[in-house]
Amino acid sequence: MNPIRERSMVSNSKKGAAKNKREQPAESPVAVEPAVFHxxxxxxxxxxxxxxxxxxxxxxxxxxxxxxxxxxxxxxxPS
Structure with missing residues (x-):
């Protein structure tokens, strides 16, 4: 295989991996109930x-x- 083409393919696969990471939806924040003193x-x-x-x-x-x-x-x- 052509060395220039091979580098291009590796470069494209890295870009694709980075793109996939950005496309994932962010995790929604977990609602935390305030502590209630009993x-x-x-x-x-x-x-x-x-x-x-x-x-x-x-x-x-x-x-x-x-x-x-x-x-x-x-x-x-609480005291």
Missing amino acids: PSHDEVARLAYRFWENEGRSDGDQEHYWHKAEAQLRAIG
Whole structure:
């Protein structure tokens, strides 16, 4: 085979390989969910108990104090 033609064929095959790399679609970015802080049961219980004591120890408001404690602990994040 002709040496000039042989070099041309090698050159073309390298160009084709480079072209194929460019034609591949870029990978789409992976969606990352923000980390959500989940306070422990004991942390929520201690804070809910403090709320309950500070607001007069009323009966029947357990869920209110629990949710209030969870919300506050999530807002301030891990300690």
